[in-house]
Amino acid sequence: MPPTEPWADDRFLCRMYAVFAAIGTLVMGTLAVAFVLRHAEDGPIGVMDDFLRDATHNLASCFVYADLALIWAALGAYQIIEARRWRIRHVWAYIVGAPALALIASFSIFMYVRQRRIAAARTTPAPQPAPAAPAVKEPQR
Secondary structure: OOOOOOOHHHHHHHHHHHHHHHHHHHHHHHHHHHHHHHOHHHHHHHHHHHHHHHHOOOHHHHHHHHHHHHHHHHHHHHHHHHHHHHOOOOHHHHHHHHHHOOHHHHHHHHHHHHHHHHHHHHHOOOOOOOOOOOOOOOOOO
């Protein structure tokens, strides 16, 4: 088996997350635009009312909607923890972006940024500790 590049896995994961984000944005954006166009006569507030009514219209849609809301909460907690660990700024934007854009898009973008941080941490050498001051012996009495 030939040796692989040390960071090939990072590049693969970054590409995969970017593809998920792009496809998720395209698919969910297309569905959102179609919904808005179909309900445009109701105005912005009416579109939101129609969406929430449709999302909670029957038990099947309630099940899916509740599942997504719970997944969003769990992933939000995960994102906060990972953002602190990897010093990712503006984690709130990824969490708020889930209902605003789509969970698949915002979470994939977060994972992309996270993987870039992990890859950068691997390639950046760890800081060397400052040399310790020489110990001074106190005279014995």
